[in-house]
Amino acid sequence: MAYVPLADQDQEMEMHHPHTWVEKYVFSQDHKVIGVQYGGLAVFTGIIGLALSLLFRLQLGFPESVDFVDPNFYYQAVTMHGMIMVVYFLTALFLGGFGNYMIPLMLGARDMVFPFLNMMSVWTFLISVVILMASFFVSGGPTGAGWTLYPPQTTMAGTPGHDAGIILMLVSLAVFVVAFTMGGLNYVVTILQYRCRGMTLMRMPLTVWGVFVATVLGLFAFPALLVACIMMMFDTLLGTSFFMPAVIEAGSPLDYEGGSPILFQHLFWFFGHPEVYIVALPAFGLVSDVLSVHARKNIFGYRMMVWAIIAIGGLSFIVWAHHMYVSGMNPYFGFFFATTTLIIAVPTALKVYNWIFTLWEGDIRLNSPMYFAIGFIFTFIHGGLTGLFLGNVVIDLPLSDTYFVVAHFHLVMGVSPILVLFAAIYHWFPKISGRMFNEKLAKVHFWLTFLGAYSVFLPLHYLGFLGVPRRYYALGNTDFIPLSAQDLNSTVTVAALIVAASQILFFVNIIGSLKWGKKADPNPWGAASLEWQTPDTPPVHGNWGDRLPTVYRWAYDYSVPGAAEDYIPQTVPENEVLAASNDNFETNKNPSPAAI
Amino acid sequence: MSLIEQVTDKPWEQKGVIGGLSPEGTFKTQAERVALIFFLIIASVVFSLFMVSYYIRMELPDWEPLSEPAQLWFNTGLLVTSSILFQWARNIVVRNGKSNLYTSFFGAGIFAILFIAAQLVSWSYLQAGGFYLSSNPANAFYYLLTGLHALHLVGGLWFWSKSAIRLVSGGEPKDIRLSIELCTIYWHFLLLVWIVVFAVLSNT
Numbered sequence: 001m002a003y004v005p006l007a008d009q010d011q012e013m014e015m016h017h018p019h020t021w022v023e024k025y026v027f028s029q030d031h032k033v034i035g036v037q038y039g040g041l042a043v044f045t046g047i048i049g050l051a052l053s054l055l056f057r058l059q060l061g062f063p064e065s066v067d068f069v070d071p072n073f074y075y076q077a078v079t080m081h082g083m084i085m086v087v088y089f090l091t092a093l094f095l096g097g098f099g100n101y102m103i104p105l106m107l108g109a110r111d112m113v114f115p116f117l118n119m120m121s122v123w124t125f126l127i128s129v130v131i132l133m134a135s136f137f138v139s140g141g142p143t144g145a146g147w148t149l150y151p152p153q154t155t156m157a158g159t160p161g162h163d164a165g166i167i168l169m170l171v172s173l174a175v176f177v178v179a180f181t182m183g184g185l186n187y188v189v190t191i192l193q194y195r196c197r198g199m200t201l202m203r204m205p206l207t208v209w210g211v212f213v214a215t216v217l218g219l220f221a222f223p224a225l226l227v228a229c230i231m232m233m234f235d236t237l238l239g240t241s242f243f244m245p246a247v248i249e250a251g252s253p254l255d256y257e258g259g260s261p262i263l264f265q266h267l268f269w270f271f272g273h274p275e276v277y278i279v280a281l282p283a284f285g286l287v288s289d290v291l292s293v294h295a296r297k298n299i300f301g302y303r304m305m306v307w308a309i310i311a312i313g314g315l316s317f318i319v320w321a322h323h324m325y326v327s328g329m330n331p332y333f334g335f336f337f338a339t340t341t342l343i344i345a346v347p348t349a350l351k352v353y354n355w356i357f358t359l360w361e362g363d364i365r366l367n368s369p370m371y372f373a374i375g376f377i378f379t380f381i382h383g384g385l386t387g388l389f390l391g392n393v394v395i396d397l398p399l400s401d402t403y404f405v406v407a408h409f410h411l412v413m414g415v416s417p418i419l420v421l422f423a424a425i426y427h428w429f430p431k432i433s434g435r436m437f438n439e440k441l442a443k444v445h446f447w448l449t450f451l452g453a454y455s456v457f458l459p460l461h462y463l464g465f466l467g468v469p470r471r472y473y474a475l476g477n478t479d480f481i482p483l484s485a486q487d488l489n490s491t492v493t494v495a496a497l498i499v500a501a502s503q504i505l506f507f508v509n510i511i512g513s514l515k516w517g518k519k520a521d522p523n524p525w526g527a528a529s530l531e532w533q534t535p536d537t538p539p540v541h542g543n544w545g546d547r548l549p550t551v552y553r554w555a556y557d558y559s560v561p562g563a564a565e566d567y568i569p570q571t572v573p574e575n576e577v578l579a580a581s582n583d584n585f586e587t588n589k590n591p592s593p594a595a596i
Numbered sequence: 597m598s599l600i601e602q603v604t605d606k607p608w609e610q611k612g613v614i615g616g617l618s619p620e621g622t623f624k625t626q627a628e629r630v631a632l633i634f635f636l637i638i639a640s641v642v643f644s645l646f647m648v649s650y651y652i653r654m655e656l657p658d659w660e661p662l663s664e665p666a667q668l669w670f671n672t673g674l675l676v677t678s679s680i681l682f683q684w685a686r687n688i689v690v691r692n693g694k695s696n697l698y699t700s701f702f703g704a705g706i707f708a709i710l711f712i713a714a715q716l717v718s719w720s721y722l723q724a725g726g727f728y729l730s731s732n733p734a735n736a737f738y739y740l741l742t743g744l745h746a747l748h749l750v751g752g753l754w755f756w757s758k759s760a761i762r763l764v765s766g767g768e769p770k771d772i773r774l775s776i777e778l779c780t781i782y783w784h785f786l787l788l789v790w791i792v793v794f795a796v797l798s799n800t
Contacts, residue, residue, distance in 0.1 A: 113627040181638060189631045193621030198613040201622065202605035219634065223642040231649065234740065239730035242653060258658030258733070263649055270645075302607060310603075554607035574611045 017541065027123075029115035030541050031100050034122050036432070039097030041122075042089050045129055049084035052077040054500055061493025063474040071473045072160035075144030078471070079161075080136075082147030083169070086275060087176060088129060090417055094282040095180070095218065096125060098424060099187050099211045101432065105531035106208050108196025108549045110542050112186045121186070124179035128172045135161065135168035143169045146471070148268060151243040151261050155236050157250060167236060170229045177222045177229075187215045196530075198551035202306065203570070205529045205555040206299060209306050210285020213313040214278045220317070221274035228267035235259065265327055269320035276413050277316040281309055283420040284351060287373050289555075290423045291355055293527045294370035295362030296566050298556035300354045308347035315344045325393050326400045334393040341391035345384070352381060363559060363566070367525065368442035372423035375450045376416050383412025386461065401471070404464025407457045415453045422449070422506070429510065430524050431531060434538045435517030441509045448502035455495040459488050528567045529555040632778050636785050639748060643789055646744070647796060650737050654800060662734040664798050665721050671714040672794060678707035679780075679787045686780040689773045697769055701776065704783070705756045712746050734800075741793050745786065752782050 018024040025033060056077040059069040069077070100118065104111055112118045135142040144160035145153060153159050154166055161169075191212045195204070204212075231242040235256070243264040244256035292299040299305060321329060321337040355377055364370065386408040389395045399405060422445075429437050468475065468485055475481055475489075523532040535545040549571050557568040563577055599622065623630055653659065681704035688697045719739065727735045759775040 114631070181635075185631050185634055188634055189627050192623065193627045193630055195621070200605055200607070201602045202607040219638050220641055223638060224645055227642060227645045227649065230740070234729075234736065238736075240736040241658070241730075241733055242649070242736065255730075258656050260653060260656060263652050266652075267645065267649065298608065303604070306603065550613060552613060553611050556608070 027119060029111070029119045031104050031112050031115070031118060032432075032539060032543075034118050035097050035099075035101030037122050038100055038125065039093055041126060041129060042093035042097055045084050045132075046089035046093070048133075049081050049089055050500055050503070052081040052084070054496060056081070057493045057496045059473070061490040072141070072144060074473045075146070076142050076160050076165075079144050079147055080132075080142050084132070085414065086147065086279070087173070088132065090279040090413075091180070091218070091275070092125060093421060094279060094286075094417070095187065095211060095215060096122065096183055098207070098282060098286065099215065100183070101428075102207055102531060103187055103190055103211060104194070105534065105539060105543060106205050106529060106555075107191065107194060107199055108530050108544065108551060109190060109194040110544060110548070113189045113194055114186050117182050118186050121179050121183035124175060124182065128175035128179055131168055131172040131175060135165045135172075138164040138168065140165055148265075148272070149232070150268075151232060151235065151259070151264050152245060152247050152256075154232070155244070156247065156254075167233070170233050170236075174226055174229045174233075177226045180218055180222055184215045184219045187211060188219070196548045196551060199530075202303070203551060203554045205285070206288040206302070206305055206309070207282070207285040209309050210281040210283070210288075213309050214281040217274045217281070217313050217316060218278045221271045221278065223271075224267050225271040228264055228271070231267075232264065262324075262327060265324050266320070269323045270317075272323060273320040274313075274316045276409075277312055279413055279417050281313065283376075283417040284309060286424040287376050287420045288351075288355065288358075289527075289529065290369050290373040290420075290427050291358050292556055292558065293427070293525050294365045294367055294373070295359050296365065296526075296558045297358055297362040298554075298558055300357035300360075301350075302554070302556060304350055305354055308350050311347040312344060315340060315347070319344060322391055322396070325396045338391055338393050342388065345388055345391075348384060352377065352384070365525075367426075368437075368439055368446060369423045369427035369525075371443060371446040371450075372419045372426065375446065376419040376423065379411050379419060379450075379453065380416040383408060383410075383416060387412060398467075399464060401469050402464040403460040403468050403470050406470050407460035407464060410460075411457050415457065419450070419453075422446070425510070427525070428531075429513070430520035430537070431522075431534075432538055433514055433517070434520055435513050436520045436524065437509050437513040437517055441505055445502060445505040445509065448505070449499060452495055452499035452502060456492050456499060459492050463488060523569075526565070526567045528553075528557050528569050530570050533569050533571050626774060628774060628778060629781075632781060636782070639785070639789070643741075643744070643793070646737075646741060647792075650741075650796065650800075653733050653737070656733075658732070659734055660732045661800060662722075662727060662732070662738055662797075664738070664794075665718050667714065667718050667721065668794060668798070671711055671718065672790065674707050674711040674714055675787055675790055678704050678711060679783045681707060682776075682780040682783045686776050689769050689776050692770065694769055698763070701763065702760065704779075705753060705760060708749055708753060708756070708783070712749055715742055715746050718742075738797060741797070745790055745793060748786055748789075752779060752786065755779060755782075 018028060018030070024030075028034060028037075055069055056074050058066045059074055100112070103109075140161050140163050142161045143149070143154065143165040145162075145166065149166070149169070155162050159166075191204070191208060231240075234240040235242055235244050239255055241256045241259040243261055244254070244259040245261060246257045247254050288299050288305060319337055319341045321333060322341045325334060325337075359374070386404070390399060390405060390408055426437060426442055429435070463485055466482070466485055467480055468489075475486065520537060522534070522537040525532075530549060530551065531539075533549065534543055551570045552573045553568060553570055555570055557563075557570075559566045560568055560577075568577055602622065621627070621630075681700045685697060685700035685704060688694070688700060719742070722735070722738070727738075729736050729739050755775065756779055759772040759779070762772055763769070
């Protein structure tokens, strides 16, 4: 069968136009609707994850006066908070939400390659969320094994949710992997095969590069989670001993023998570490685009940025055991994994420098998306620097089980990606909804979130240095922890409550603007990339009207000398730019008397 | 342009659609084929991770090697036949032929179903011999790997049955040409996976 490039295909042939309300908004095959569905569902689970964190933070801050959090519930809340935030919130929102919405628009395609598969992906994701949430209502409640689900304690009687809870968690994760694989195949093939005429790989916005590499990472890393889940399910339900060693529970030996818990840790972290970058790389991409647009400058070192994304993606597969230093390993392995871990700092630092150089001498517009993007640079540098410490075996060993690690990973992969999410949501909200949001409210939201997040996580570094152990339900009275540590803990809880409450501003702003916001300009920030050049705002089904766009330049032509405006959209050919600049030149040659 | 050339482009220097900036996809082939190749890579990762786990688990002292039933050689023959028939069907549609298409295409699916049935028979032999799933990790891996492989085959049969229905209900061979080509690639891949799994199982 002859291969026909997308740009030469009969466009109407492939389109499946919706006819009913249900086809349009519920079982929709439109990537934009699917993106919003994915995003909405992810935000919903994220709110539950946030609420859980407040509950266990209350217990940590005020252990005497909080009765409704017992030790079992504390562990369940911590576990579900971790799993929800990493997998069901961040991964789903970045790739399912932004990936779906942005890829076809930024590449000049009408939709994903396989729209039906895309729809299946979001509904499968819904099933996995329902299974996850069901575990709150079964006897024994959700699993409390920690989000890493380490055996053998996961399935032993002392762990909350060791019966139904853990099974539902494993099933939900397996279903999530299936949903992700369906979506991921779509993203990868769309990016590789369905770009419009003129859109070479190196003309793609960095958002697409970030989503692309993150998706490839996901496609290779999630199988490890699937394999681990299947084998653990066999151990739990069918009595095999893949991971379960011979153990004694409440005085009597269990029916297991010889399994290797370390094997589970290897499988889990072979997924778990790339997962960090599955969240971070799309964030890197989105923030690069936001910074470039609002600084009115091309992104500094575009090629380096692309290669750094690829390099980080590749390296992320050979660093996983740095999560397992405390599990014990051959010292040479430790040396190897410490080295690879520290090497990741090179491409990452390169990206940070490039973001800062993008700002350098830019014509910076301090719009609210820019606030969040610059805020991200701060939190990411702080979180990344502590990573350099923890990557070393000798420093990690004493710090690993303290709040220092909690502070590190929350800054680097909690707060930073979420600041990018806010930047991205505010930045693209006018395109997605066709309305403007309230700029003042967004800035108040930024300051409360940014300063609040710092007052939550900076003190945790200090608690970590003091040796305050993480994962403990209550600290009690010990000699090595001063009493003042508890005061700090209470302060952190208060700050966390304030940050959480300030998110109400965000929802008020977004939901209120959908109804009362003033109509948005098609391209309010003056952005050059393709998604801002759609004929309709918000883009309609099929995105591009009668003809697919043709791309003549990269996505970062800002402040080009001689051009009429300070940005040149990707769809503008060179001769039109010249004509426009000649007009400009003519007017300048005959200045009005007033100007003289 | 090669992939390396594509990602070393200097996008700020080149304007316009000319100069080798093609409208084509990165790979000059159908999107479905690219998707299948990615899926095969993912499936290989899944099987490789199980293999790695197998070798790590094998080192532990409670491992008792399982002697695989000799019937597996016969089963392998069934799968090889299925793969050959798929290749035959593919060659027929690529030539735009029609004769023997039914024989080869349906035969391929039927032999795949026979293979799955034969695998289940091998399971029941093991059960009868007292080699239960939970009695030893070697047994557990046997059931897990053969089961997972059979499950992949069932997935392939779902696509096969869709094309088969189209063929029976009067579809032209050229309409299902891509489908047959992709099924053939998938079957060869699963044959390869099976040979590796079989080799590992019987050598340990």
